[in-house]
Amino acid sequence: MSTVSPRTGALADIRIIDLTQMLAGPFGTMMLADHGADVVKVEAPAGDMTRLSGPYRQDDSERVLGGYFQSICRNKKSVCLDLKTPQGVAALKALIVDADAVVENFRAGVLEKLGLGYEVLREINQKLVYGALRGFGDARTGASPYSDWPAFDVVAQAMGGIMGVTGPDTDTPTKVGPGVGDTIPGMMLAFGVLAAIHHARRTGQGQFVDVAMTDAVLAISERIVWQHSVLGQVPRPEGNHHPFLCPFGMYPARDGFITIAAQQDSYFGVLCQKLGCAELPADPRFGSYALRSENRHVLIGLLSAQTARFTKAELKQMLGGRIPFGAVQDIAEIEADPHFAAREMIVEVEQPGSTPIRIAGVPIKMTETPGRVRHRAPLLGEHTEQELRHAGLSEAAIAEILALRAEPA
The missing domain is CATH 3.30.1540.10 (formyl-coa transferase, domain 3)
Known part of the structure; x- marks a missing residue:
């Protein structure tokens, strides 16, 4: 079990029910958790797909937390629910009652088919903020012709414009190394959810917050829009130099x-x-x-x-x-650079089955309410009983949910 220090930080009074998976959504909820939000990650019995992808150290005797999952799910709790069962749906609704927000990044319509869409959940909690992150957004805020298309980082990078101006020469568009088609939308989702929570606390009115991965990439590629409008240019990759600043x-x-x-x-x-x-x-x-x-x-x-x-x-x-x-x-040079040590940008977390591993730290520094990496990522379902009791479920109902999880698929 991890040693969980008391929640502190600017967002310590915020509770998030996190249904996100892979990188984009979890990166956004990680940012909230880093600054103290109580982020309860709800996972299917098999767990988030990133749990299974590793990578692991060779000497890791347990292989329950890979580096990928540790990095973006630190500071969170894990509740294991099968949302395809009535018990799982009822338990999630109970968790929603006192939540500030629920966040998901499924394809459009997935949660509606489970009876857990925004219109259902807001009847349970009028102040609920519902954050959704999809490749091409949600029809509630603007129906894209691609709204049913699946998307990952590389698709968002390509269609949002950043690849079109990145590359060694004008003829070779190149993917940006880190998954900015995921992480940037995740950051924007975190901002949108916080803005909507602020509004809900002021007015008592929750709302639907929608971020399209492609929109987020275009937004941070803003220069290409005004270059085309003001200068009539269609910007192309410029290699490792600027199109009009030199040196x-x-x-x-x-x-x-x-x-x-x-x-x-x-x-x-x-x-x-x-x-x-x-x-x-x-x-x-x-x-x-x-x-x-x-x-x-x-x-x-x-x-x-x-x-x-x-x-x-x-x-x-x-x-x-x-x-x-x-x-x-x-990264070897970064780890040896005194700047990153002084800024606590590389931190250690407990690694079950091995010695501690290093992950990236918290980049937003605050003097009075500093964010920090408080504990490792959770084991699958590590906090199920604790959180379901918090939600008011009876011991019998909790036992039934745990039994369902234990049943073979």
Whole structure:
């Protein structure tokens, strides 16, 4: 069993019933849990699909919590219910009675078929916020022609526009490495749910909160919209540089790569002086912000020849703190960087069957109500009895639900 410290944080008075799975929805509810919300993850008897996907350490003798699940389900509780049974449906409705929000990311219509749609649940709790995250949204807020289509991260990245401006050259769209087609919608869902809870507490009125993964990706790709409208452009991938700021991008080092954002005159002068090419600001091709943009491909080549002479460490010593600069770091370098230690951005959690593992920390820092990783992800159904008692179910009803879970499929 995990040692669960008392809930603290800015959201310690909020209770969330979490029906999400995979990455997008759980990432949003993780953010709420990190800041103290009481997040009760309701799982089917087989558990969230990510429970089964690992990965696990080789010496893990139990294999009950994989790294993926640990990372995005920390700070949550787990209740195991079969929502295809009357007992499971009744138990979920009981959990909803005093909840601030229920959050799900099933395909449209799934919970309606189980008798657990928004219109049913709001009759149980008028102040309930119902958060839904789907690939293309819900018809309640705008019926997409793709509303029945399934979607994952790569689909949202492709259709929302971010892949269309990411890649090594104009002809090669490239997926962004981390699952931003999942995590960004998850963040927006967390924000939407909090905004709706604020409204519900002020007015007594709950509501339906709808986030489409594709919409969220387009929203953070906002530049392509106004470039097309204002400039008549259809933006394409620009490699590792900016379409109109220069120098603003990635440059080679002797042992890897660095990034520089020195498009302003003052920064550009410092950069050239430190790299040993102090003549460049006086060059008529690069003498102003606009000229550097116009001649950016030539300037990128000249600066790359200079940066390639030095190691990342040497460039950090020369440029760090003087201009916007950062080395391209892998996770081994990140773990050795004192910044991330000072910011508590890599934390340890208990790992049943092995020694503690490291996961990403909480990026939103607060002075009075700091969020934190309080405990590991829950075992499947670890809090079922506790939470069903909290919801007012009788011991007989709880025993029946536990028996149903124990029955073979």
